[in-house]
Amino acid sequence: MTASMAAGCGSSSSTADSKAADTTAAGESTEEKKEEGASDGKKTLSISVWDNDATPQFTAVAEAFMAANPDVTIEFIDAPSSEYNNKVTVMLAGGDSEPDVIFVKDTENQVSMKEKGQILNLDEYIKKDAIDLGMYQGVAEQLQMDGSNYTLPFRKDWYMLFYNKDLFDKAGVEYPSADMTWDEYEELAKQMTSGEGSSKVYGTHNHTWQALVSNWAVQDGKNTLMSEDYSFMKPAYEQAVRMQDEGIMQSYANLKTGSIHYISVFEQQQCAMLPMGSWFIGTLIQDKEAGKFDFNWGVTTIPHPEGVEAGATVGSTTPVAINAKSDDPDLAWEFVKFATGEEGAMALADNGIFPAASTDAINEKLAAIPGFPEDGTDALNITSWVLDRPIDAKMAAVRKVLEEEHDLIMIGEEDIDTGIANMNQRAKEARED
Incomplete structure (x- = not known):
């Protein structure tokens, strides 16, 4: 399974x-x-x-x-x-x-x-x-x-929010809600961040995939990764950069250079929450049975943008x-x-x-x-589902551009405005090639 x-x-x-x-x-x-x-x-x-x-x-x-x-x-x-x-x-x-x-x-x-x-x-x-x-x-x-x-x-698979119940219980904080905006999620992540150095527990964790930022920008169904102007992704990037700058989640650069996988971060209790795909459920079930970790975990719906109904998600098929x-x-x-x-x-x-x-x-x-x-049944109740990569013959070429610019933004080599401007120009060239 x-x-x-x-x-x-x-x-x-x-x-x-x-x-x-x-x-x-x-x-x-x-x-x-x-x-x-x-x-x-x-x-x-x-x-x-x-x-x-x-x-x-x-x-x-x-x-x-x-x-x-x-x-x-x-x-x-x-x-x-x-x-x-x-x-x-x-x-x-x-x-x-x-x-x-x-x-x-x-x-x-x-x-x-x-x-x-x-x-x-x-x-x-x-x-x-x-x-x-x-x-x-x-x-x-x-x-x-x-x-x-x-x-x-x-x-199909779709994104959900996984969390460590034991860490929430220890902190005396209520579990993540099935109806939580991304702003509320950020505040909860701040609340759940504790400790220093090797013993630090981050409030949440973003893996290095570009989807862990861009997905939240297309969650409302109004834009796609084939849009001609990527300025709609700016709020999502601002939040991601802000959260890593404030130490709410591990820095992208450290994750890349250390080849750190999200499974180890979550199972070693280095983060309290983790946005990830539904496939992760099977991994957690198997690994807990195998004794790789012994804490209690939960899953609920992914947070949603303001004005978007709870249960809206993004995925692949x-x-x-x-x-x-x-x-x-x-x-x-x-x-x-x-x-x-x-x-x-x-x-x-x-x-x-x-x-x-x-x-x-x-x-x-x-x-x-x-x-x-x-x-965890709330995680199964989807109200809307958006394909993370739209059906387009040029999607692979455009995706490569977006991933490259994503890397530069997240490691701080480009500011967000420059990165988005480069996405617009380079993606246009990729679509026309």
Whole structure:
């Protein structure tokens, strides 16, 4: 469970996985497997995945689908995470009919697939089966291209606020509220900062990802990382720089030079609070069971900007698409519909993975994960969800610019105004390149 939530990719071995591995070893293609399947009355569906031994997310859904459809055999086309995008690109460029179903790694990659006519428009399927996109809490709409759905969201992660209950109890301070603005969060972090030197406890902690600043600037849904003017990020940067300058959280420069990871900071009780993604839940559950720490921890909704409803958050998703050259697009759709619907969601939740679909029943199953804090259900109640990186072919290039300028701002080599001005100019060049 923990590997799946922390890594967000892959799967444990299964019968289907083993068959795929045997097929590769024997040099037998999925097409030959399909012919064999036809002889025994079974249909074969090929699905591309990455790091399939790392988490159960793909296998859990595949096995559930095969159990519900005993006339179907699923074959995985697996690749290491670092090679996956290239492998899928080559297969689709060659006009292969496999994989039938494509799990999209890095959401912006679906743009080029759509532009090259490599994935199917799903609108008619969605309409025919009356799929309620509302169960994705806005994620499906944010994946749309030219107003149509070429993918549906399979799983999603979002940012929450983790905290050390023991430190709050010791300080006699109430736990973080599920309805707290970023200004209130800063004041609480000041209150929870104590000690000096190696024994200092910081009120909160920001990891070195640029997202740990920019996410709060796009949380209201009014701007994105593809906006032409990044001045909307100034308040978020002002707060981040102010908090590190006042010693409320560790300095960015020290974290970078020391290669300090947020897991060790939180588990060694060096901070009272930590904004982090939902995948961190699995890490904490596993590490506490393993005896790596023994304090009590909690989780609640991420703070929100003034005027934005509590429960608004930012996150990422894994979309799933159908190969336009698939030999059996209708069967591929049946799998996509299953994997992204409530049945697939329950299979993911059974393995501690956060699905894109959300219902009360799914949230109840997630809250029932052994080790999940009993008072942490607020973290599961999302009122709005914003994709951290919008669907755009130029997003990777723009993101690189923003990350470089983020580094310079946070280590103090550039002031905030200069950094934002450079973001505007360099991102414009990246979009036009």
